[in-house]
Amino acid sequence: MQTPAARRFDLIAFDWDGTLFDSTQIIVRCIQQAVQDLGGAVPSQAAASYVIGMALVPALAHAAPDIAPERYPELSNRYRYHYLRLQNEVSLFEGILPLLDDLRARGYLLTVATGKSRRGLNEALQSASLRGVFDSSRTADETAGKPHPLMLQELMAEFDVPPERLLMIGDTTHDLQMALNAGCASVGVAYGAHHPDTFAPLRPLAVAHTVQELHHWLRDNG
Numbered sequence: 001m002q003t004p005a006a007r008r009f010d011l012i013a014f015d016w017d018g019t020l021f022d023s024t025q026i027i028v029r030c031i032q033q034a035v036q037d038l039g040g041a042v043p044s045q046a047a048a049s050y051v052i053g054m055a056l057v058p059a060l061a062h063a064a065p066d067i068a069p070e071r072y073p074e075l076s077n078r079y080r081y082h083y084l085r086l087q088n089e090v091s092l093f094e095g096i097l098p099l100l101d102d103l104r105a106r107g108y109l110l111t112v113a114t115g116k117s118r119r120g121l122n123e124a125l126q127s128a129s130l131r132g133v134f135d136s137s138r139t140a141d142e143t144a145g146k147p148h149p150l151m152l153q154e155l156m157a158e159f160d161v162p163p164e165r166l167l168m169i170g171d172t173t174h175d176l177q178m179a180l181n182a183g184c185a186s187v188g189v190a191y192g193a194h195h196p197d198t199f200a201p202l203r204p205l206a207v208a209h210t211v212q213e214l215h216h217w218l219r220d221n222g
Helices: 024-037 044-048 055-064 069-089 096-105 118-127 150-159 174-183 210-219
Strands: 011-014 109-114 136-139 166-170 187-190 206-208
Touching: 011 150, 024 055, 024 069, 024 174, 044 055, 096 109, 096 210, 109 150, 118 136, 118 150, 118 210, 136 150, 136 206, 150 174, 174 187, 187 210, 206 210
Parallel strands: 011 109, 011 166, 109 136, 166 187, 187 206
Antiparallel strands: none
16 A cells, blocks of 8 residues: 555546536536527537536537527526436446545545536436545636636645645546646546547556546555
């Protein structure tokens, strides 16, 4: 087991959807249904997947370019309606709880940096029985959305951790670009929203294809 002095990182920031929570397909369906409700051109699965991780309004605007900006509140409300209807169908990826328990036992600070709203994250944490597991979190409605680095900068300031001691783990290019913008290292996961072929320009330390592979990498390299 690594001693604290031997660890490369002190603080690990996780994305939520597609990294910890197996919600990618539900989110895609909700985006498509919301756009359809407003009579827009329904985005493809690839187009809807691309915006996962962004703040809700910019994400929906990108996925539905033919919807007028004055209708964004209505579009957001339709997305929330569909997500609330389906949210009980999603859960943590298998292996996430043992991974988080292991990291806490080894003394890491664990945080969440997500494109979800504060209300949405709190509801997810409660439904997943994860209250108290994370030391802090940032959501897109209380700070700048990804890939702006402010989420990570605020977490570093909160715990007095320099950029080289923070590791960002996420499933999208938005996550990895945020880490790069903040001067932090990252690890990509290939089981979420974005295809891992898009990760290379953002220089992640590794790409994990399963939760188990991520767990093993963190044991050996964290």
